[in-house]
Amino acid sequence: MKNQPGHDSGRAIAGLAALLMACLIAGAQFGLIPAEPDAFFAPMPVITAIWVGLLLGALLVWLPERTPPVLRAAVAFLVLCLVAVVCNWSAFAPGVTYTKTTSLTTPFGGFEATNEDPIGGRFVFGLAAIVVDLILIGGIVYAVRRFLARPAR
Numbered sequence: 001m002k003n004q005p006g007h008d009s010g011r012a013i014a015g016l017a018a019l020l021m022a023c024l025i026a027g028a029q030f031g032l033i034p035a036e037p038d039a040f041f042a043p044m045p046v047i048t049a050i051w052v053g054l055l056l057g058a059l060l061v062w063l064p065e066r067t068p069p070v071l072r073a074a075v076a077f078l079v080l081c082l083v084a085v086v087c088n089w090s091a092f093a094p095g096v097t098y099t100k101t102t103s104l105t106t107p108f109g110g111f112e113a114t115n116e117d118p119i120g121g122r123f124v125f126g127l128a129a130i131v132v133d134l135i136l137i138g139g140i141v142y143a144v145r146r147f148l149a150r151p152a153r
């Protein structure tokens with residue numbers, strides 16, 4: 001996979017996209033980029049988790065091959081923790097509702113329907129939260145077992 005053409009450019013583009021999204025979200029959060037006052041539907045710690053996770057994700061993609069595995073694993077663990085924060089809040093926070101809007105525009109007029117979906121968004125984010133939480137728990141158990149099984153020096 002390392003010798004395939006486009007491998008490094010794909011990583012560079014993915015990292016750049018994550019970095020750009022992180023900068024846009026952080027810029028809007030700190031008022032550097034104009035945004036509507038009610039543009040954020042989540043508490044500020046969750047918004048911070050989003051852009052910090054994207055920033056660390058870009059870093060993870062750009063880490064050189066010779067990066068120590070423990071450092072790479074630590075960054076990946078932090079990214080997963082931040083993804084878990086976002087997914088768990090989206091799925092289980094009280095009072096969160098999801099709305100969906102369907103619109104159709106024709107030369108003769110338009111139609112728009114908006115309705116709340118109290119279950120759909122929570123279901124999708126709930127599944128993602130459970131998967132991410134299980135991966136984190138499994139990783140922690142694996143790391144602790146591996147640490148305890150290492151030979152004494």
